[in-house]
Amino acid sequence: MDSLKNYIETNKERFISELIELLKIPSISADSAFAQDVVDAAQTVAKALENAGCAHVEICETSGYPIVYGELNVDPALPTVLVYGHYDVQPPDPLELWESPPFEPVIKKDSLHPDGAIYARGASDDKGQFYMHIKALEYMTAQNILPCNLKFMIEGEEEVGSNNLSTFVKANREKLANDVILISDTGMIANDVPSITTGLRGLSYMEVEVIGPNRDLHSGLYGGAVANPINILIKMISSLHDENNRITIPGFYDKVEDLSEEERAEMAKAPFNLEEYKSALDIDAVYGEKGYSTNERNSIRPTLDVNGIWGGYTGEGAKTVIASKAYAKISMRLVPHQDWEEISDLFTSHFKSIAPEGVKVKVTKHHGGQGYVTPIDNIGYRAASKAIETTFGKTPVPQRTGGSIPIVALFEEELESKTILMGFGLDSNAIHSPNEHYGIWNYLKGIETIPYFYKYFAELSQ
Ligand code: BES
Ligand code: MN
Numbered sequence: 001m002d003s004l005k006n007y008i009e010t011n012k013e014r015f016i017s018e019l020i021e022l023l024k025i026p027s028i029s030a031d032s033a034f035a036q037d038v039v040d041a042a043q044t045v046a047k048a049l050e051n052a053g054c055a056h057v058e059i060c061e062t063s064g065y066p067i068v069y070g071e072l073n074v075d076p077a078l079p080t081v082l083v084y085g086h087y088d089v090q091p092p093d094p095l096e097l098w099e100s101p102p103f104e105p106v107i108k109k110d111s112l113h114p115d116g117a118i119y120a121r122g123a124s125d126d127k128g129q130f131y132m133h134i135k136a137l138e139y140m141t142a143q144n145i146l147p148c149n150l151k152f153m154i155e156g157e158e159e160v161g162s163n164n165l166s167t168f169v170k171a172n173r174e175k176l177a178n179d180v181i182l183i184s185d186t187g188m189i190a191n192d193v194p195s196i197t198t199g200l201r202g203l204s205y206m207e208v209e210v211i212g213p214n215r216d217l218h219s220g221l222y223g224g225a226v227a228n229p230i231n232i233l234i235k236m237i238s239s240l241h242d243e244n245n246r247i248t249i250p251g252f253y254d255k256v257e258d259l260s261e262e263e264r265a266e267m268a269k270a271p272f273n274l275e276e277y278k279s280a281l282d283i284d285a286v287y288g289e290k291g292y293s294t295n296e297r298n299s300i301r302p303t304l305d306v307n308g309i310w311g312g313y314t315g316e317g318a319k320t321v322i323a324s325k326a327y328a329k330i331s332m333r334l335v336p337h338q339d340w341e342e343i344s345d346l347f348t349s350h351f352k353s354i355a356p357e358g359v360k361v362k363v364t365k366h367h368g369g370q371g372y373v374t375p376i377d378n379i380g381y382r383a384a385s386k387a388i389e390t391t392f393g394k395t396p397v398p399q400r401t402g403g404s405i406p407i408v409a410l411f412e413e414e415l416e417s418k419t420i421l422m423g424f425g426l427d428s429n430a431i432h433s434p435n436e437h438y439g440i441w442n443y444l445k446g447i448e449t450i451p452y453f454y455k456y457f458a459e460l461s462q
């Protein structure tokens, strides 16, 4: 593939400007005000796939946002790779913390990104990452050197739980049949420490409501005499962790697999600098479950976090009031073998059981998904490892991440294939946060690496 680097060098300005056009579309799946934009993004992706030489592209309607599906069959004797990604993005708020508007992409340089980084919502998660696959495809079809059959499936509801994609996958098992699934929607340790993600955490996302008196009350006239839903909610949430920061929900840890000392020692070899970690976040100490390192806490251990909490008066000045209701959104990150529906049920009954007299509690389930771990002794992992070695000049480190892509476990269940998580983002990309960005170096490196994955996967499949 002598011409690959040349091709990228010659076309990089266009690769960047095409991505910038896609990033201008505010495809926020969580907010129905942007419904038309989400659909527009699907159409843009479909066109990009066609332009890159994908022979057969469809926009598959669902009861939510469409799935962009593409197929390119080279030879039935060759292996088939299914590429998955998502064109929807997280809401950009709080807007005032963005240095440039989230859907007006700009390129800025800093010490981590001497070649510049594109700042926009979705730059790294996941538009910039799946678009690398479309540009890698463009190169391979232009040179007529595609060594695998390809299927593309780019959805628009990943950030809201992929419910319609689950239905689509279950209904289209033959159409989606493949030898391996390839996803770029995760990160690497650093640009000079490439890694391949070998595990994802599961997720259970809940909302709770604590209901006190039938109306907001004067906090002087009634204060001290009735349960204050906000006080109670805080007390209940505080009790969900013990003094060692372990989760107190009965049965929560029953299915959690403890790693062997060997596995933990292996994990501890991944480069990690605690001082840099703290200083990047402006914190003077890390915090978490007793007995585990930072990298263990955020990957192989389950967690429970409040994502939002509200109730009462939060406007300007002071209002003396006891609110009638208090609310919180609570997520639990899970590890393989913990079943998200079962954990959601455990949470629900426990949370209801700890409510004191004087309040009512409502618990609702949002979305969730199972965790995933993949072994590294399969040809998919080996192909990714060789590809990264070729373009980075270093063997990648296997690493379990704390994030979730719930559909991956379903792929394994329904399509019976392994997923290779070959992502090129960095933790510092600020995904889901203000000022999300994606390094241009990472973008181009991804485009360079992907064709080698196909090459080695085809060779190793023989
Ligand atoms: N791409 C992320 C997941 C991710 C990012 C994994 C970086 C590892 C490293 C994905 O888009 C995401 O945000 N997933 C959600 C779950 C979903 C159900 C909303 C998450 O992890 O919060
Ligand atoms: Mn993503």
Ligand code: MN
Residues within 6 Å of the ligand: 090, 125, 159, 431, 432
């Ligand atoms: Mn995301």
